[in-house]
Amino acid sequence: MSEKQKFLVYRNVGNESVRYERYEIPLSKGMSILDALFYIQDYYDSTFAFRYACRGAICGSCGMTIDKVPMLACRTQVTTVKTAKKPINLPEVVFGDTSDWDQDNEILIEPLPNMNVIKDLVVDMEPFWKFYREVEPYFTKDWNDTASESSQSPNDMKTIERLVYCILCGICWMCPVNAKNSEYLGPAQLAKSDRFIRDSRVNKEKQESVISRVLQNDAVPACEKFFVCNRVCPKGVMPGTAIKDIRDNWIEEK
Ligand code: SF4
Numbered sequence: 001m002s003e004k005q006k007f008l009v010y011r012n013v014g015n016e017s018v019r020y021e022r023y024e025i026p027l028s029k030g031m032s033i034l035d036a037l038f039y040i041q042d043y044y045d046s047t048f049a050f051r052y053a054c055r056g057a058i059c060g061s062c063g064m065t066i067d068k069v070p071m072l073a074c075r076t077q078v079t080t081v082k083t084a085k086k087p088i089n090l091p092e093v094v095f096g097d098t099s100d101w102d103q104d105n106e107i108l109i110e111p112l113p114n115m116n117v118i119k120d121l122v123v124d125m126e127p128f129w130k131f132y133r134e135v136e137p138y139f140t141k142d143w144n145d146t147a148s149e150s151s152q153s154p155n156d157m158k159t160i161e162r163l164v165y166c167i168l169c170g171i172c173w174m175c176p177v178n179a180k181n182s183e184y185l186g187p188a189q190l191a192k193s194d195r196f197i198r199d200s201r202v203n204k205e206k207q208e209s210v211i212s213r214v215l216q217n218d219a220v221p222a223c224e225k226f227f228v229c230n231r232v233c234p235k236g237v238m239p240g241t242a243i244k245d246i247r248d249n250w251i252e253e254k
């Protein structure tokens with residue numbers, strides 16, 4: 001008989017109250033948490049809702065909270081959840097009553113923190129996108145309209161490389177400031193701003209407009225330097241460090 005893994009899974013359908021369902025799943029080699037969710041959907045409940053697209057840690061759709069740590073479901077192996085090193089000093093996130101969770105034997109699956117749940121593990125990312133649009137996170141020719149091409153030296157690229165890796169998964173919204181301040185722009189949004197402040201292809205005027213946006217009270221000054229975002233980001237973007245860089249370069253030295 002194949003080995004099995006128990007799951008305790010957050011369920012919330014429409015206006016129904018939150019409940020947790022137990023499932024037991026036969027393990028297969030290399031099974032990810034996302035694979036396990038497909039098993040639940042295929043064999044237990046076809047109405048079970050969660051997001052995914054690439055299944056390769058690229059699209060950022062499958063962010064969720066696994067054993068109280070926000071992670072990408074497609075990149076997390078079922079067999080290593082209980083043994084993998086966890087980020088330290090994370091805020092406690094409560095989605096419902098998990099007092100009967102058997103922490104040693106059950107993998108707890110919950111939605112991303114600090115976002116409203118639409119259904120089961122599907123959260124409303126609109127506030128995330130709204131703030132993301134606000135920092136105008138795209139490169140346009142208007143930003144450097146004197147150049148026929150916007151080339152960049154390898155060294156200049158290195159200054160933004162880490163920031164470019166962001167896949168917009170929303171995991172860094174576990175930040176305690178996001179929990180209490182719905183106006184806070186958010187770690188990913190500020191990391192993206194730093195990427196455009198630093199990009200050598202961006203002209204001075206655009207750079208100044210990004211800086212002036214992120215120096216408003218709902219942005220860099222609202223960060224309380226928890227650095228939770230640095231610890232949970234699955235792509236090593238280090239948004240907290242980006243925010244610190246903006247603060248050091250454009251606030252404290254001004
Ligand atoms: S900064 Fe990291 S955690 Fe935040 S959205 Fe980007 S990839 Fe996800």
Ligand code: FES
Pocket residue numbers: 051052053054055056057058059060061062063072073074075
């Ligand atoms: S499914 Fe795309 S990042 Fe997990």
